[in-house]
Amino acid sequence: MHTRLFQLVTSFFIIIVFSTVHAAQLPIPKPPSTGAKAFVIMDFDSQRVVAEQKSDESVDPASITKLMTAYVVFNELASGNIALTDMVTISEKAWRTPGSRMFVEVGKQVSVEDLLKGMIIQSGNDATVALAEFIAGSEETFATMMNKTAEDIGLKGSHFVNSTGLPDETHHMTAWDIAHLAALVIRDHPEYYKWYSEKEFTFNDITQYNRNKLLWRDDSVDGVKTGHTESAGYCLVTSAQKENMRLITVVLGTGSANARADASQALLNYGFRFFETHKLYDAGATLASSRIWKGKSDAVSLGLDRMLYVTIPRGQYEALDASMKVDNRIMAPVSAGTPLGTVQVRLGDDIVAEQPLVSLQDVEEGSFWQRITDEALLYFE
Numbered sequence: 519m520h521t522r523l524f525q526l527v528t529s530f531f532i533i534i535v536f537s538t539v540h541a542a543q544l545p546i547p548k549p550p551s552t553g554a555k556a557f558v559i560m561d562f563d564s565q566r567v568v569a570e571q572k573s574d575e576s577v578d579p580a581s582i583t584k585l586m587t588a589y590v591v592f593n594e595l596a597s598g599n600i601a602l603t604d605m606v607t608i609s610e611k612a613w614r615t616p617g618s619r620m621f622v623e624v625g626k627q628v629s630v631e632d633l634l635k636g637m638i639i640q641s642g643n644d645a646t647v648a649l650a651e652f653i654a655g656s657e658e659t660f661a662t663m664m665n666k667t668a669e670d671i672g673l674k675g676s677h678f679v680n681s682t683g684l685p686d687e688t689h690h691m692t693a694w695d696i697a698h699l700a701a702l703v704i705r706d707h708p709e710y711y712k713w714y715s716e717k718e719f720t721f722n723d724i725t726q727y728n729r730n731k732l733l734w735r736d737d738s739v740d741g742v743k744t745g746h747t748e749s750a751g752y753c754l755v756t757s758a759q760k761e762n763m764r765l766i767t768v769v770l771g772t773g774s775a776n777a778r779a780d781a782s783q784a785l786l787n788y789g790f791r792f793f794e795t796h797k798l799y800d801a802g803a804t805l806a807s808s809r810i811w812k813g814k815s816d817a818v819s820l821g822l823d824r825m826l827y828v829t830i831p832r833g834q835y836e837a838l839d840a841s842m843k844v845d846n847r848i849m850a851p852v853s854a855g856t857p858l859g860t861v862q863v864r865l866g867d868d869i870v871a872e873q874p875l876v877s878l879q880d881v882e883e884g885s886f887w888q889r890i891t892d893e894a895l896l897y898f899e
Contacts, residue, residue, distance in 0.1 A: 546792050547792070549571075550781075550784040550787075552571070552769055552784065552785065553772055553777060553781065554571070554769045554771050555572065555575075555577055556570075556571055556573060556575055556577060556693045556768075556770045556771065557569075557693060557770065557781065557785060558570040558573040558693040558697050558767065559767050559788070560697040560765070560767075561764070561789075561827070562701050562704065562764035562765065563795055563829075566870070566871075567694070568792075569788065570693065573768075574674070574692050574693075575675070575692060576675040576677075576691065577690060578683075578690060578747065578750035579683055579750065579770070580745030580746050580747045580750035581617075581682065581743065581744060581745035581746065581753075582691065582696055583680070583689070583691070583745070584637055584638070584641065584646055584682065584683060584743060585696065585699055585700060585703060585742065585755065586667065586668065586676075586699060587637065587646055587649065587650065587660075587682075588637065588638060588703065589667065589699060589706075590653070590663055590664055591630075591634060591653065592703070592710050593706075595630075595710070596706075596707065599653075600652070601630065602630050603630070603631070604630045604652070605629055606629070606630060606649070606651075606652040607625065607626075608622045608625060608626050608627070608628060608644070608648050609624070609647075611647060611657070612624075612648040615643040615644050615646075615647045615684075616643065616684070617643040617684060618641045618643055619640075619643060619644050620633070620636030620637070620640050620644050620645040620726075621642075621644070621724050622642075622645060622648060623722075628645075633645040633648055633649050634649070634710070635713055636719065637649065638713045638716075638743075639716050639726070640719055640721075641729060641743075643682045646681050647681060649681070650681040657680055657681055661678045661679050661680055664681070665677060665678055668695075671699070671702055672698065673695040673698065674694075674695065675695055676692065677690055685748075685749045694768075696755050696768045696770075697766045697767075697768050700741070703742070704757060704764075711740075711741065712740075714741030714742050714743065715733060715740040715741055717733050717734070729744040729775070730744055730754065730779075731775065731776070731779040732758075735783065736758060736783065738758040738759055738760050738786075739756060739757070739758045739786075740759065741755075741756070741757045742757050742766075743755050746775070750770070751773065752773065752774055753769060753771065753772070754769050754772075754779065754781075755768045755769075756768075756769075756786065758786050760790050763790065763793075763794065763795045765786055765789045767782050767785040769781045769785070793829055793830065793831060794830060794835070795827055795829045795830075796827065796828055796835060797825055797826070797827050798826045798828060799821075799825065799861075800825055801822055801823055801825050802822070802823075803821050804878060805821050805822070805861065806820045806821075806844065806875075807820065808820055808844050808858065809848065810848045810850055810852065810881050811848065811849050811850065811896060812883060812884055812888065813849075813850025813852070813884050813888070814850070814882045815881050818848060818879060818881050819878040819879055820858060820859065820875050820876065820878065821876065821878045822861065822874075823855055823874070824873070826861065826863075828870045828871045837866065839863070840863050841861075842861050842862070842875060843859050843860045844859040845858045845859050847896070850881045850882065850884060851880075851881060851883045852877050852880065852881045853880050854877055854878060854880050856877045857874040857876050858875055858876060859874070859875035860872060860873070860874060860875055861874075861875050
């Protein structure tokens with residue numbers, strides 16, 4: 519066990535020794551003042567929150583709700599239940615929905631692709647309701663799908679009663695939920711995420727512009743979504759990528775469109791300036807081999823089922839320390855992907871990454887003789 523632990527830790531140090539030269543450690547100041555009701559800075563790869571304020575407090579998300587609507591629609595596209603070329607007949611309810619509009623016409627047919635662009639780029643409430651009705655038959659049923667999806671992906675402080683984000687006292691999200699959802703949209707549906715960076719969309723000879731001002735200010739920004747109602751204030755979820763690091767920021771409840779853009783830009787600058795993200799291991803890489811009892815094989819390879827990233831203060835890469843804990847007395851049969859321990863990465867006293875250590879292979883139960891032999895050996899363990 520100690521040998522395997524040493525091998526894992528040594529492999530981390532090899533990464534460190536042969537990494538590129540990093541800047542000297544920077545003191546980490548407090549995050550900038552935003553004037554927001556809540557905010558969060560999350561790294562896309564590691565999912566680590568590097569700064570936050572009331573990020574677990576449920577608030578009115580306004581049109582940021584449409585990020586969940588889009589995610590449900592993208593999942594329907596991926597499953598083959600609908601297609602971008604499907605034509606949607608616009609209902610009177612969709613046409614009459616108040617707020618921002620794509621300017622669809624009642625009774626006309628519009629493609630799913632155009633409706634998605636109208637929702638994503640123009641924040642059209644009419645397009646959003648049309649999509650919800652097309653998929654679920656009614657907006658109310660679609661909201662049920664949204665809530666089921668929220669539960670499935672681990673959103674703890676979100677509840678949806680409509681697809682648009684129009685105010686309702688029981689309709690809410692948290693900053694953390696929004697950041698996590700944005701990361702899933704980017705990861706699961708990159709072919710559609712590209713629309714969030716488009717600055718304008720023309721439909722029915724009417725051109726409207728993306729309300730995300732940072733798309734014009736910062737070339738590293740490629741999304742994501744604005745929101746505004748009187749009750750919610752001005753909100754913005756943003757994603758930006760510089761070199762190998764992608765950050766997601768969420769700002770909720772600022773006082774103006776400029777304020778939400780300025781706050782988001784300040785948080786992005788802070789995150790990129792004072793933190794860095796590194797990939798330590800690929801999924802499927804063998805990190806150790808452990809004894810397995812009563813199996814056709816007497817050893818099982820252990821590794822990770824997803825890539826392991828860490829987000830740390832700049833200049834502290836060489837101070838990382840990794841450890842591994844493997845379950846005692848692993849018994850066959852074992853299926854690939856079964857958790858059999860933990861990999862933990864620390865920076866000083868702080869745990870900066872932790873993932874299950876899993877079996878990388880199936881190990882079937884051994885023969886009767888193998889099982890009897892191992893049972894006897896275990897007696898003396």
